[in-house]
Amino acid sequence: MKLTQMLASLLVVNGLLITGVGADAADPASARQVQHGRKLFNKATFEGNGRTCLTCHTQKTGALSVEQVNRSSSHDALFQHDAADVIGGNTFDRVHFNATFLVTIDLPEKVRLAGSTARSVTVPRGVPSVFNTAALDPVLMYDGRQLNLQDQALDAYFRHSQITEVPSSDELNDIASFQKTLFSSDSLRQFADGGAAPELPKAVTASEKRGRLFFTDDNPSNGNPIKGRCVHCHGGPLLNATSPGANAIFGIPVGTRFISAFVSEFELGGGTPLSYVFNEGESNEITVTSTDLGRALITGDPADANAFKISTLWGFKETAPYMHNSGALDVDQLLDHYQLYFNFVENVAGIVGFGMSDQDKADIKAYIKRM
Ligand code: HEC
Ligand code: HEC
Structure with missing residues (x-):
């Protein structure tokens, strides 16, 4: 890796050192890798519960709307353990109401819950869009807990898809490369390619x-x-x-x-x-x-x-x-x-x-x- 590439891959965000992100911005992924990443994102289940990334990060928006949840059939892989009202339960009112999933997070060492010995908490979180984020935002997740797209995808496979086969690092890299091609508009895509920053829309009335x-x-x-x-x-x-x-x-x-x-x-x-x-x-x-x-x-x-x-x-x-x-x-x-x-x-x-x-x-x- 060239020094400039190394520097490009070291981004400091809020005093947090984030490595790896942007490394392949300097070394664009081949069309073959992107194509392979798309296939995995859309279809790969790694012998899990049937969910793919696309189950929650839909093609149209990269996110998941309440309408999309409500259009899914009750047999859809969407309705698995963390979509239930309680983890592993069999009622799904919450996901139908607001399209959130239960996320369990270990408590930091110096934090505890009053009157409890639990070392983790479970909170409902909505599905943010993967558009723009993968290419342009090194901060991942609402709480910034993932440091790069590869670790994020691996964790998503374990947590959401309950996989029993583990994806290879090449597969995780290809999924990241694919996500970096997803934008909400051409001006964002051009910005990611080194073009001008997108401008706020003009006001007319x-x-x-x-x-x-x-x-x-x-x-x-x-x-x-x-x-x-x-x-x-x-x-x-x-x-x-x-x-x-x-x-x-x-x-x-x-x-x-x-x-x-x-x-x-x-x-x-x-x-x-x-x-x-x-x-x-x-x-x-x-x-x-x-x-x-x-x-x-x-x-x-x-x-x-x-x-x-x-x-x-x-x-x-x-x-x-x-x-x-x-x-x-x-x-x-x-x-x-x-x-x-x-x-x-x-x-x-x-x-x-x-x-x-x-x-x-x-x-x-x-x-x-x-x-
Ligand atoms: C069951 C639904 C579900 C599935 C399946 C799923 N995700 Fe997510 N994804 C979420 C939720 C919920 C969050 C936000 C969680 C949080 O911030 O605590 C998220 C966050 C993300 C983010 C961060 C976006 C941002 O703006 O910070 C990325 C990137 C992402 N997912 C990629 C993937 C990939 C790649 C896969 C497949 C390996 C995948 N997701 C599978 C629900 C899902
Ligand atoms: C004090 C800082 C702050 C101000 C001021 C603020 N926002 Fe936000 N905004 C946030 C944060 C933080 C989030 C994410 C909050 C969360 O996830 O709970 C957010 C989220 C949003 C979202 C959700 C985006 C999405 O895709 O889910 C919209 C839309 C939004 N803000 C619009 C606005 C508008 C319009 C204003 C002015 C009226 C505004 N914000 C003022 C900090 C702010």
Whole structure:
């Protein structure tokens, strides 16, 4: 490997060293590898429960909608152990309601559950799209727990597909190569190929223009730094990292990838709150009650409690339901949640005008339809 390729394959995200990702960006996979990866992604079951990657990451969107779940026949491989209401159970109300699957995560050493000796927790998580992500986002999973596409795929095969044969590293590489060819639009594909960053859509109507301003005006020196409230977190070319405005107002480092959008705090979509105890050394314990701790389940750091990977917004229109637990079934529920959130921030931080009025909500809805 050339030095430049090695450097390209070492990406530092939030102080987290991620190796391997992007290594084959410098060394494009052959058409044969991509074709083979597609076949495996779509068809390979490795003597498991019959699920393939395509069972959940569908061809049309790379994700899975409630409609798609409800169109599947009850014999479909979709309805296996982690789709059930409890692992291995035989009722499937939850997956029919919000297309989530149960994910079990080991607790970090210094974290325990109050009043329990359990060393893992099980939380419902929705299916994010594999479009754009594989080629353009080194942070994988809502909590960033997988460090590269190959380990991620192997783990998915064990967890979701209950495989009894193990894929080879060539097969895992080919699946990764295939996923890197999946984009929600040509402009994202061109960006991945080294082209210009995708541009936000233009606003046409007066309402869209106000919505765009609410979304995007992020110049902290423009005398009105409370605008640009979406781009504070949905910034950068992929709309998935924090912006200079968020730094100016809240001191959040530019480019932060994990943050709380208050989905767990506000119990959007319900869920079961559990009390997590963080051992901070010498009889110093911090207890956080949450439906899903997100990033802190991986880092063990209470500062990461309820933080999740900021989703890209490119292609989002096609991938409802939204948020890590599919807590918002559609754009209206999503914006109702953000209205609560912005009004809460206005009240707590005392930033007059930071909140979201019903008019703002209608405007932002009109604008993001164009994304
Ligand atoms: C049973 C449904 C299911 C199957 C089958 C499945 N996945 Fe997933 N996938 C998920 C869920 C749920 C998540 C998010 C979990 C989380 O963040 O905790 C996910 C996340 C991902 C991500 C991360 C996307 C992002 O934006 O961070 C990738 C990549 C991925 N899956 C690829 C695959 C591959 C490759 C296969 C086949 C080997 C596969 N998945 C099989 C449900 C599934
Ligand atoms: C404080 C940071 C923050 C702000 C401000 C913010 N978001 Fe988000 N957004 C996030 C995070 C984090 C997620 C993922 C949350 C999760 O998975 O629980 C997310 C997820 C989303 C999603 C879901 C994408 C998908 O594919 O599931 C949409 C859509 C979205 N945001 C739109 C917006 C809009 C529109 C605004 C402005 C009204 C906004 N966001 C403001 C941090 C933020």
